[in-house]
Amino acid sequence: MEISKRELAIALIVLLGFTWALSAQAEARQGAIPLVRGGASAWHVSLMPGYSKIEALAASEFVAYVQKISGAHLDTVAETQPSACAVRFESASGKLDGFDITANQKVIRIQGHTSRGTLYGAYQLLEDMGCRWCGVGELAEVVPISKDISLPAGKRVQRASFPGRSVVPYYDMYHANYADWIKFLARMRINNIYAHANGSLADFTKRWKEARVKLVPLLEERGMVLEWGGHHLAALVPRELFRDHPEYFRVDEKGARSSDLNFCPNSGAIGELKQNVRSLFEQLPEVANFNFYADDLMEGGWCHCPKCKTLTTADQNMIAMNAVAGVLAEVNPKAAVGLAAYHDYEQQS
Numbered sequence: 001m002e003i004s005k006r007e008l009a010i011a012l013i014v015l016l017g018f019t020w021a022l023s024a025q026a027e028a029r030q031g032a033i034p035l036v037r038g039g040a041s042a043w044h045v046s047l048m049p050g051y052s053k054i055e056a057l058a059a060s061e062f063v064a065y066v067q068k069i070s071g072a073h074l075d076t077v078a079e080t081q082p083s084a085c086a087v088r089f090e091s092a093s094g095k096l097d098g099f100d101i102t103a104n105q106k107v108i109r110i111q112g113h114t115s116r117g118t119l120y121g122a123y124q125l126l127e128d129m130g131c132r133w134c135g136v137g138e139l140a141e142v143v144p145i146s147k148d149i150s151l152p153a154g155k156r157v158q159r160a161s162f163p164g165r166s167v168v169p170y171y172d173m174y175h176a177n178y179a180d181w182i183k184f185l186a187r188m189r190i191n192n193i194y195a196h197a198n199g200s201l202a203d204f205t206k207r208w209k210e211a212r213v214k215l216v217p218l219l220e221e222r223g224m225v226l227e228w229g230g231h232h233l234a235a236l237v238p239r240e241l242f243r244d245h246p247e248y249f250r251v252d253e254k255g256a257r258s259s260d261l262n263f264c265p266n267s268g269a270i271g272e273l274k275q276n277v278r279s280l281f282e283q284l285p286e287v288a289n290f291n292f293y294a295d296d297l298m299e300g301g302w303c304h305c306p307k308c309k310t311l312t313t314a315d316q317n318m319i320a321m322n323a324v325a326g327v328l329a330e331v332n333p334k335a336a337v338g339l340a341a342y343h344d345y346e347q348q349s
C-alpha cells in the first residue's frame with residue numbers, strides 16, 4: 001500500500017497532538033519540571049566517572065533528542081555526585097532491565113536496575129517529551145518541535161517482566177538495515193536480536209563478517225545480546241563429502257544412502273560437524289547464542305541405518321546438538337546453543 005506524504009503528515013500531526021495531550025495531563029497531575037525554556041536550558045547531563053558505554057549512549061541519546069526538539073544543548077559532565085540541575089544517569093547491578101526515575105526541581109535521576117535499564121530510562125524520558133519510534137529508520141521517527149520542554153515531577157518505577165526480550169529479523173531483506181534495526185529495537189527495550197540466516201550458511205557468514213565492524217559497536221553500546229544462526233546443521237556436513245564418504249550421510253526411508261537431508265549421527269559425520277562448527281565459533285566470538293537447527297521438516301529426514309533405526313528424530317538430533325555444544329564449551333564457554341523442540345523433535349524415545 002502506498003502512503004502519500006500528505007497522509008503521512010496527517011498521521012504524524014494526529015499522533016503528535018495525542019502525545020502532547022498525554023504530556024499535558026501528566027504535568028497537570030504531577031507538576032512539571034522546566035527542562036528547556038525558550039530554546040535554552042539551565043540543566044546538564046551527569047554521569048559517574050568511569051561510566052559505561054551504555055550509560056554514555058543514554059546520555060548522548062538524551063542530549064541529541066532534546067536538541068532536536070528544542071535547539072537547546074545540554075553539556076555532559078562526569079561527577080561523583082549530581083550537582084544542581086543535573087539529569088543524572090546511573091546504573092545498579094540488578095538482573096532485570098528496569099529503572100527508577102526520580103525527578104524534582106534540582107535533579108532528574110535515572111537509576112537503571114541494569115545499565116541497559118539506564119538506557120531505557122533515557123528513552124522513557126524522551127517518550128515523555130513526545131518522541132516516538134514507530135518503526136525502523138528515520139522515516140518512522142516522530143520528534144516534536146518546541147522551544148519548551150517539561151518533564152513530570154515525582155517518582156516512577158518500571159520493572160522488566162522478562163530477562164530476555166528477543167526479535168528475529170528473519171529474511172535477507174532485513175540484513176541491509178540491521179544497524180537501524182538495532183537502534184529501533186533498543187528503543188523498544190528489546191535486549192536480544194537474532195540474526196537469522198535464510199540463505200546459505202557460507203553467504204550469511206560472509207555477509208555478517210563484512211557488516212560486524214559497523215554492527216558490533218552498536219550492539220555493545222546498547223548491551224544487546226546477539227543470537228545467530230538458522231537451519232544450517234546439514235551445511236556443517238558438506239554434501240560434497242558424499243562421493244568419498246557416503247557413510248556420513250543418512251539411509252533414507254527406502255534404504256538408500258542419500259545426501260538430501262541431515263546426515264547419519266552415528267558416523268564420521270559428527271567429526272566433520274565438530275571441525276566445521278569449531279571454525280565458525282572461532283570466527284564469531286561476538287555471538288552469545290548460536291542456533292544450528294536440523295532441516296525444517298514436519299517429520300523424518302534423519303537416518304535409518306542399522307545403528308540409527310531405533311533412534312527417534314529427537315534422539316538423532318540430540319547426538320548432533322551435544323557434539324555442537326561440546327565444541328562450543330571449549331571455544332566460547334559463555335555462549336549457548338539453542339535446541340529446536342518442535343515438529344517430531346518433540347517426540348521422546
Ligand SMILES: [Zn+2]
Nearest residue numbers: 264303305308
Ligand atoms: Zn545412521
